Amino acid sequence: MCKYFINRGISGLLFLLWAFPAWAHDPVFSPGPHVLFKDGIEIHVGATRDKRDNATDDEQTLTVKYGLSGDWVIGAEIPYQRVKDDFATQKGVGDMTLSTKYRFWRNDSLGIQETAAVLLKVKLNSSTAQVSTDTTDFLIGLTYGYESLKWYRWASVRYRFNQNQGALSRGNRLFIDAALGYRPEVHDYRAPDTVWLLELNGEFRDRNALSGISINSSGGSRLFVSPGIQWTGRNFSVKAGVQIPLWSNLDAFQPRPDYRASLELEWHL
Amino acid sequence: MMKILQRSGLAAMLILLGTMTALAEPQSYSLKVDGLACPFCAFGIEKQLSKIDGVGDLKTDVKAGVVRLTMKDGSLLDKAEAKQAVDRAGFTLRGIEKVRNAPQQAGESQ
Numbered sequence: 001m002c003k004y005f006i007n008r009g010i011s012g013l014l015f016l017l018w019a020f021p022a023w024a025h026d027p028v029f030s031p032g033p034h035v036l037f038k039d040g041i042e043i044h045v046g047a048t049r050d051k052r053d054n055a056t057d058d059e060q061t062l063t064v065k066y067g068l069s070g071d072w073v074i075g076a077e078i079p080y081q082r083v084k085d086d087f088a089t090q091k092g093v094g095d096m097t098l099s100t101k102y103r104f105w106r107n108d109s110l111g112i113q114e115t116a117a118v119l120l121k122v123k124l125n126s127s128t129a130q131v132s133t134d135t136t137d138f139l140i141g142l143t144y145g146y147e148s149l150k151w152y153r154w155a156s157v158r159y160r161f162n163q164n165q166g167a168l169s170r171g172n173r174l175f176i177d178a179a180l181g182y183r184p185e186v187h188d189y190r191a192p193d194t195v196w197l198l199e200l201n202g203e204f205r206d207r208n209a210l211s212g213i214s215i216n217s218s219g220g221s222r223l224f225v226s227p228g229i230q231w232t233g234r235n236f237s238v239k240a241g242v243q244i245p246l247w248s249n250l251d252a253f254q255p256r257p258d259y260r261a262s263l264e265l266e267w268h269l
Numbered sequence: 270m271m272k273i274l275q276r277s278g279l280a281a282m283l284i285l286l287g288t289m290t291a292l293a294e295p296q297s298y299s300l301k302v303d304g305l306a307c308p309f310c311a312f313g314i315e316k317q318l319s320k321i322d323g324v325g326d327l328k329t330d331v332k333a334g335v336v337r338l339t340m341k342d343g344s345l346l347d348k349a350e351a352k353q354a355v356d357r358a359g360f361t362l363r364g365i366e367k368v369r370n371a372p373q374q375a376g377e378s379q
Binding site: 108268 | 311
Protein backbone atom coordinates (compact mmCIF):
# COMPACT_ATOMS: atom_id res chain seq x y z
CA MET A 1 0.00 0.00 0.00
CA CYS A 2 2.83 2.33 0.97
CA LYS A 3 4.62 1.64 -2.32
CA TYR A 4 1.40 2.40 -4.17
CA PHE A 5 1.16 5.83 -2.59
CA ILE A 6 4.85 6.54 -3.12
CA ASN A 7 4.53 5.66 -6.80
CA ARG A 8 1.39 7.71 -7.16
CA GLY A 9 2.97 10.61 -5.32
CA ILE A 10 6.10 10.71 -7.44
CA SER A 11 4.21 10.31 -10.68
CA GLY A 12 1.88 13.09 -9.57
CA LEU A 13 4.85 15.29 -8.74
CA LEU A 14 6.43 14.56 -12.09
CA PHE A 15 3.17 15.38 -13.79
CA LEU A 16 2.97 18.71 -11.98
CA LEU A 17 6.56 19.55 -12.78
CA TRP A 18 5.92 18.48 -16.34
CA ALA A 19 3.25 21.16 -16.60
CA PHE A 20 5.86 23.87 -16.12
CA PRO A 21 8.33 24.92 -18.78
CA ALA A 22 12.10 24.12 -18.30
CA TRP A 23 15.63 23.53 -19.99
CA ALA A 24 19.42 22.66 -20.24
CA HIS A 25 22.91 23.54 -21.43
CA ASP A 26 24.46 20.34 -22.77
CA PRO A 27 23.30 18.29 -25.79
CA VAL A 28 19.99 16.41 -25.48
CA PHE A 29 21.16 12.80 -25.80
CA SER A 30 24.76 13.06 -24.68
CA PRO A 31 26.65 14.74 -21.86
CA GLY A 32 28.60 17.97 -22.08
CA PRO A 33 31.05 19.46 -19.60
CA HIS A 34 28.57 22.01 -18.25
CA VAL A 35 28.56 22.30 -14.45
CA LEU A 36 26.91 24.63 -11.94
CA PHE A 37 28.21 27.67 -10.08
CA LYS A 38 29.20 27.17 -6.42
CA ASP A 39 26.20 26.50 -4.19
CA GLY A 40 23.95 26.54 -7.26
CA ILE A 41 20.99 24.17 -7.41
CA GLU A 42 19.64 22.65 -10.60
CA ILE A 43 16.23 21.05 -10.85
CA HIS A 44 15.87 18.93 -13.91
CA VAL A 45 12.76 17.19 -15.15
CA GLY A 46 12.93 14.93 -18.18
CA ALA A 47 10.75 12.60 -20.21
CA THR A 48 12.00 10.12 -22.80
CA ARG A 49 10.36 7.56 -25.06
CA ASP A 50 12.22 4.67 -26.66
CA LYS A 51 10.14 2.96 -29.38
CA ARG A 52 11.22 -0.37 -30.90
CA ASP A 53 8.74 -2.37 -33.02
CA ASN A 54 5.91 -3.17 -30.60
CA ALA A 55 7.89 -2.28 -27.50
CA THR A 56 7.80 1.13 -25.88
CA ASP A 57 9.80 2.34 -22.90
CA ASP A 58 8.71 5.59 -21.27
CA GLU A 59 10.63 7.26 -18.51
CA GLN A 60 10.14 10.44 -16.53
CA THR A 61 12.97 11.59 -14.33
CA LEU A 62 13.46 14.13 -11.61
CA THR A 63 17.07 15.18 -10.99
CA VAL A 64 18.49 17.56 -8.42
CA LYS A 65 22.08 18.79 -8.74
CA TYR A 66 24.27 20.88 -6.48
CA GLY A 67 27.39 22.89 -7.32
CA LEU A 68 30.20 22.09 -4.88
CA SER A 69 32.38 24.64 -6.67
CA GLY A 70 32.48 26.43 -9.99
CA ASP A 71 33.87 23.23 -11.52
CA TRP A 72 32.30 20.37 -9.60
CA VAL A 73 28.68 19.22 -9.43
CA ILE A 74 26.90 16.29 -7.74
CA GLY A 75 23.39 15.03 -8.40
CA ALA A 76 20.70 12.46 -7.67
CA GLU A 77 18.08 11.21 -10.12
CA ILE A 78 14.90 9.24 -9.57
CA PRO A 79 12.97 7.81 -12.53
CA TYR A 80 9.45 6.66 -13.06
CA GLN A 81 9.43 3.99 -15.75
CA ARG A 82 6.85 2.26 -17.89
CA VAL A 83 7.97 -0.65 -20.03
CA LYS A 84 5.50 -2.11 -22.50
CA ASP A 85 5.78 -4.94 -25.02
CA ASP A 86 3.46 -7.48 -26.70
CA PHE A 87 3.00 -9.48 -23.53
CA ALA A 88 3.00 -7.15 -20.54
CA THR A 89 3.37 -3.68 -19.14
CA GLN A 90 5.58 -3.00 -16.15
CA LYS A 91 5.78 0.31 -14.39
CA GLY A 92 7.03 1.90 -11.22
CA VAL A 93 9.66 4.03 -9.61
CA GLY A 94 13.00 2.79 -10.91
CA ASP A 95 16.46 2.73 -9.40
CA MET A 96 18.02 5.93 -8.13
CA THR A 97 21.15 7.20 -9.89
CA LEU A 98 23.86 9.25 -8.18
CA SER A 99 26.19 11.28 -10.36
CA THR A 100 29.12 13.64 -10.25
CA LYS A 101 30.94 15.69 -12.87
CA TYR A 102 34.26 17.48 -12.44
CA ARG A 103 35.50 20.04 -14.94
CA PHE A 104 39.24 19.53 -14.90
CA TRP A 105 40.20 21.84 -17.76
CA ARG A 106 38.93 25.25 -18.80
CA ASN A 107 40.17 27.75 -21.38
CA ASP A 108 38.27 31.05 -21.24
CA SER A 109 38.49 33.89 -23.73
CA LEU A 110 36.13 36.70 -24.74
CA GLY A 111 32.74 35.10 -25.50
CA ILE A 112 34.22 31.59 -25.62
CA GLN A 113 34.56 28.82 -23.08
CA GLU A 114 36.34 25.59 -23.93
CA THR A 115 36.21 22.90 -21.26
CA ALA A 116 36.63 19.23 -20.48
CA ALA A 117 35.13 17.18 -17.67
CA VAL A 118 35.04 13.67 -16.26
CA LEU A 119 31.80 12.18 -15.04
CA LEU A 120 30.78 9.23 -12.93
CA LYS A 121 27.32 7.72 -12.45
CA VAL A 122 26.18 4.93 -10.18
CA LYS A 123 22.78 3.35 -10.68
CA LEU A 124 21.83 1.90 -7.35
CA ASN A 125 19.79 -1.20 -6.71
CA SER A 126 17.25 0.85 -4.81
CA SER A 127 13.90 -0.06 -6.35
CA THR A 128 11.70 -3.01 -5.53
CA ALA A 129 9.52 -2.43 -8.61
CA GLN A 130 9.65 -4.83 -11.54
CA VAL A 131 11.29 -2.17 -13.70
CA SER A 132 14.46 -2.47 -11.59
CA THR A 133 17.38 -4.46 -12.98
CA ASP A 134 18.27 -5.49 -9.40
CA THR A 135 21.87 -4.53 -10.06
CA THR A 136 24.27 -1.73 -9.26
CA ASP A 137 25.77 -0.38 -12.49
CA PHE A 138 28.55 2.16 -13.06
CA LEU A 139 29.21 4.61 -15.85
CA ILE A 140 32.35 6.64 -16.40
CA GLY A 141 32.76 9.28 -19.07
CA LEU A 142 34.89 12.00 -20.55
CA THR A 143 33.40 15.00 -22.27
CA TYR A 144 34.67 18.06 -24.13
CA GLY A 145 32.78 21.23 -25.03
CA TYR A 146 33.39 24.42 -26.97
CA GLU A 147 30.82 27.14 -26.33
CA SER A 148 30.80 30.48 -28.09
CA LEU A 149 28.19 33.12 -28.70
CA LYS A 150 27.39 31.63 -32.11
CA TRP A 151 28.61 28.01 -32.26
CA TYR A 152 28.77 25.07 -29.91
CA ARG A 153 30.50 21.74 -30.32
CA TRP A 154 30.70 18.80 -27.97
CA ALA A 155 32.19 15.31 -27.91
CA SER A 156 31.96 12.57 -25.33
CA VAL A 157 32.80 8.97 -24.65
CA ARG A 158 31.14 6.89 -21.93
CA TYR A 159 31.46 3.30 -20.77
CA ARG A 160 28.84 1.53 -18.73
CA PHE A 161 29.80 -1.43 -16.56
CA ASN A 162 26.72 -3.59 -16.05
CA GLN A 163 26.67 -5.84 -13.02
CA ASN A 164 25.64 -9.46 -13.44
CA GLN A 165 22.08 -10.40 -12.50
CA GLY A 166 22.36 -13.86 -10.99
CA ALA A 167 23.45 -16.23 -13.75
CA LEU A 168 22.85 -13.54 -16.36
CA SER A 169 25.94 -11.64 -17.38
CA ARG A 170 24.77 -8.31 -18.78
CA GLY A 171 26.95 -6.92 -21.54
CA ASN A 172 28.72 -3.61 -20.99
CA ARG A 173 28.03 -0.64 -23.24
CA LEU A 174 30.16 1.99 -24.94
CA PHE A 175 28.71 5.32 -26.04
CA ILE A 176 30.46 7.75 -28.40
CA ASP A 177 28.83 11.07 -29.22
CA ALA A 178 29.49 14.24 -31.18
CA ALA A 179 27.24 17.31 -31.30
CA LEU A 180 26.99 20.74 -32.89
CA GLY A 181 24.98 23.73 -31.76
CA TYR A 182 24.14 26.95 -33.58
CA ARG A 183 22.66 30.13 -32.12
CA PRO A 184 21.07 32.09 -35.01
CA GLU A 185 20.83 35.34 -33.07
CA VAL A 186 22.64 36.63 -30.02
CA HIS A 187 20.28 38.61 -27.80
CA ASP A 188 20.54 40.26 -24.43
CA TYR A 189 20.79 37.41 -21.93
CA ARG A 190 17.45 38.28 -20.34
CA ALA A 191 15.68 37.73 -23.67
CA PRO A 192 14.71 34.22 -24.85
CA ASP A 193 17.63 32.40 -26.44
CA THR A 194 17.45 29.59 -29.01
CA VAL A 195 20.17 27.11 -29.98
CA TRP A 196 19.65 24.45 -32.68
CA LEU A 197 21.38 21.14 -32.10
CA LEU A 198 22.49 18.20 -34.20
CA GLU A 199 24.00 15.10 -32.63
CA LEU A 200 25.50 11.82 -33.76
CA ASN A 201 25.10 9.13 -31.10
CA GLY A 202 26.83 5.76 -31.32
CA GLU A 203 26.05 2.83 -29.02
CA PHE A 204 28.05 -0.37 -28.88
CA ARG A 205 26.77 -3.22 -26.71
CA ASP A 206 28.50 -6.40 -25.64
CA ARG A 207 26.44 -9.58 -25.75
CA ASN A 208 24.71 -10.88 -22.65
CA ALA A 209 25.55 -14.37 -21.45
CA LEU A 210 23.64 -16.89 -19.41
CA SER A 211 25.72 -19.20 -17.25
CA GLY A 212 28.69 -18.35 -19.44
CA ILE A 213 26.90 -19.06 -22.73
CA SER A 214 26.63 -16.07 -25.04
CA ILE A 215 23.06 -15.05 -25.95
CA ASN A 216 22.76 -14.55 -29.70
CA SER A 217 19.88 -12.12 -29.56
CA SER A 218 21.80 -9.48 -27.66
CA GLY A 219 24.58 -7.06 -28.35
CA GLY A 220 25.37 -5.02 -31.43
CA SER A 221 25.86 -1.47 -32.59
CA ARG A 222 23.56 1.43 -33.35
CA LEU A 223 24.09 4.90 -34.74
CA PHE A 224 21.55 7.71 -34.43
CA VAL A 225 21.31 11.19 -35.89
CA SER A 226 19.53 13.50 -33.48
CA PRO A 227 18.19 16.95 -34.27
CA GLY A 228 17.17 19.05 -31.30
CA ILE A 229 16.50 22.48 -29.94
CA GLN A 230 17.41 24.26 -26.74
CA TRP A 231 15.49 27.29 -25.57
CA THR A 232 16.75 29.32 -22.63
CA GLY A 233 15.27 32.20 -20.66
CA ARG A 234 17.76 33.43 -18.09
CA ASN A 235 17.82 30.61 -15.51
CA PHE A 236 15.31 28.29 -17.15
CA SER A 237 15.76 26.02 -20.17
CA VAL A 238 13.74 23.66 -22.34
CA LYS A 239 15.48 21.07 -24.49
CA ALA A 240 13.89 18.65 -26.92
CA GLY A 241 15.17 16.22 -29.50
CA VAL A 242 14.52 13.06 -31.51
CA GLN A 243 16.98 10.24 -32.12
CA ILE A 244 16.51 8.78 -35.58
CA PRO A 245 18.23 5.46 -36.37
CA LEU A 246 20.86 5.92 -39.04
CA TRP A 247 22.46 2.50 -38.98
CA SER A 248 22.33 -0.61 -36.84
CA ASN A 249 24.15 -3.91 -36.66
CA LEU A 250 22.24 -5.91 -34.08
CA ASP A 251 22.79 -9.60 -33.56
CA ALA A 252 19.97 -12.07 -34.33
CA PHE A 253 16.35 -11.28 -33.51
CA GLN A 254 16.24 -7.98 -31.71
CA PRO A 255 13.71 -5.21 -32.17
CA ARG A 256 15.14 -2.50 -34.39
CA PRO A 257 14.90 1.03 -32.95
CA ASP A 258 12.15 3.19 -34.42
CA TYR A 259 12.99 6.40 -32.61
CA ARG A 260 13.74 7.93 -29.25
CA ALA A 261 12.36 11.27 -28.13
CA SER A 262 13.33 13.43 -25.20
CA LEU A 263 12.02 16.56 -23.55
CA GLU A 264 13.90 18.17 -20.67
CA LEU A 265 13.21 21.11 -18.42
CA GLU A 266 15.88 22.69 -16.27
CA TRP A 267 15.95 25.42 -13.66
CA HIS A 268 19.03 26.96 -12.06
CA LEU A 269 18.42 28.40 -8.61
CA MET B 270 42.34 91.07 3.51
CA MET B 271 39.10 90.03 5.15
CA LYS B 272 37.50 89.52 1.73
CA ILE B 273 40.38 87.30 0.58
CA LEU B 274 40.03 85.13 3.65
CA GLN B 275 36.26 84.90 3.21
CA ARG B 276 36.63 83.88 -0.45
CA SER B 277 39.33 81.31 0.34
CA GLY B 278 37.18 79.81 3.08
CA LEU B 279 34.18 79.63 0.77
CA ALA B 280 36.25 77.98 -1.97
CA ALA B 281 37.63 75.42 0.49
CA MET B 282 34.13 74.60 1.71
CA LEU B 283 32.90 74.14 -1.84
CA ILE B 284 35.81 71.82 -2.65
CA LEU B 285 35.15 69.83 0.53
CA LEU B 286 31.45 69.62 -0.24
CA GLY B 287 32.19 68.47 -3.78
CA THR B 288 34.58 65.81 -2.53
CA MET B 289 32.06 64.53 0.03
CA THR B 290 29.34 64.39 -2.62
CA ALA B 291 31.64 62.44 -4.92
CA LEU B 292 32.46 59.98 -2.14
CA ALA B 293 28.80 59.48 -1.33
CA GLU B 294 27.96 58.65 -4.95
CA PRO B 295 27.52 54.96 -5.71
CA GLN B 296 30.75 53.50 -7.00
CA SER B 297 30.50 51.57 -10.26
CA TYR B 298 32.85 49.05 -11.79
CA SER B 299 33.19 47.28 -15.08
CA LEU B 300 34.33 43.68 -14.73
CA LYS B 301 35.80 42.10 -17.85
CA VAL B 302 34.98 38.40 -17.73
CA ASP B 303 36.23 35.71 -20.11
CA GLY B 304 34.13 32.64 -20.90
CA LEU B 305 30.67 34.22 -20.89
CA ALA B 306 28.73 32.62 -23.74
CA CYS B 307 25.14 32.02 -22.69
CA PRO B 308 22.23 33.15 -20.46
CA PHE B 309 23.01 30.53 -17.81
CA CYS B 310 26.54 31.98 -17.59
CA ALA B 311 25.15 35.44 -16.84
CA PHE B 312 22.75 34.11 -14.24
CA GLY B 313 25.51 32.25 -12.38
CA ILE B 314 27.93 35.14 -12.33
CA GLU B 315 25.30 37.62 -11.13
CA LYS B 316 24.29 35.17 -8.42
CA GLN B 317 27.87 34.96 -7.14
CA LEU B 318 28.66 38.69 -7.40
CA SER B 319 25.44 39.64 -5.61
CA LYS B 320 26.71 37.77 -2.53
CA ILE B 321 29.49 40.35 -2.04
CA ASP B 322 28.65 42.85 0.73
CA GLY B 323 27.62 46.24 -0.63
CA VAL B 324 26.88 45.13 -4.19
CA GLY B 325 23.77 46.83 -5.55
CA ASP B 326 22.87 46.85 -9.22
CA LEU B 327 24.33 44.27 -11.61
CA LYS B 328 24.07 44.16 -15.38
CA THR B 329 25.74 41.68 -17.68
CA ASP B 330 26.58 42.25 -21.32
CA VAL B 331 27.31 38.75 -22.59
CA LYS B 332 28.38 39.97 -26.05
CA ALA B 333 30.96 42.38 -24.61
CA GLY B 334 32.01 39.99 -21.83
CA VAL B 335 31.39 42.69 -19.25
CA VAL B 336 29.53 42.81 -15.93
CA ARG B 337 28.67 46.33 -14.77
CA LEU B 338 28.36 46.54 -11.03
CA THR B 339 27.22 49.41 -8.81
CA MET B 340 27.91 49.43 -5.09
CA LYS B 341 25.45 50.60 -2.45
CA ASP B 342 26.01 53.60 -0.16
CA GLY B 343 29.42 54.52 -1.49
CA SER B 344 31.03 51.24 -0.44
CA LEU B 345 34.00 50.01 -2.45
CA LEU B 346 34.45 46.73 -4.28
CA ASP B 347 37.07 44.38 -2.91
CA LYS B 348 38.90 43.12 -5.99
CA ALA B 349 39.95 39.85 -4.35
CA GLU B 350 36.32 39.12 -3.47
CA ALA B 351 35.23 39.94 -7.02
CA LYS B 352 37.85 37.57 -8.43
CA GLN B 353 36.73 34.80 -6.08
CA ALA B 354 33.08 35.32 -7.02
CA VAL B 355 33.85 35.10 -10.75
CA ASP B 356 35.91 31.97 -10.15
CA ARG B 357 33.08 30.38 -8.14
CA ALA B 358 30.76 31.08 -11.05
CA GLY B 359 33.16 29.13 -13.27
CA PHE B 360 34.69 31.97 -15.32
CA THR B 361 37.88 34.03 -15.55
CA LEU B 362 38.17 37.64 -14.41
CA ARG B 363 40.36 39.51 -16.90
CA GLY B 364 40.23 42.95 -15.29
CA ILE B 365 38.29 45.50 -13.26
CA GLU B 366 37.83 49.16 -14.18
CA LYS B 367 36.23 51.82 -12.06
CA VAL B 368 33.52 53.60 -14.01
CA ARG B 369 32.90 57.37 -13.78
CA ASN B 370 29.44 58.94 -13.62
CA ALA B 371 28.20 55.91 -11.82
CA PRO B 372 24.42 56.40 -11.86
CA GLN B 373 24.28 57.14 -15.61
CA GLN B 374 26.58 54.25 -16.49
CA ALA B 375 24.67 51.82 -14.32
CA GLY B 376 21.41 52.87 -15.95
CA GLU B 377 22.58 52.17 -19.49
CA SER B 378 20.60 49.51 -21.22
CA GLN B 379 22.44 46.38 -22.32
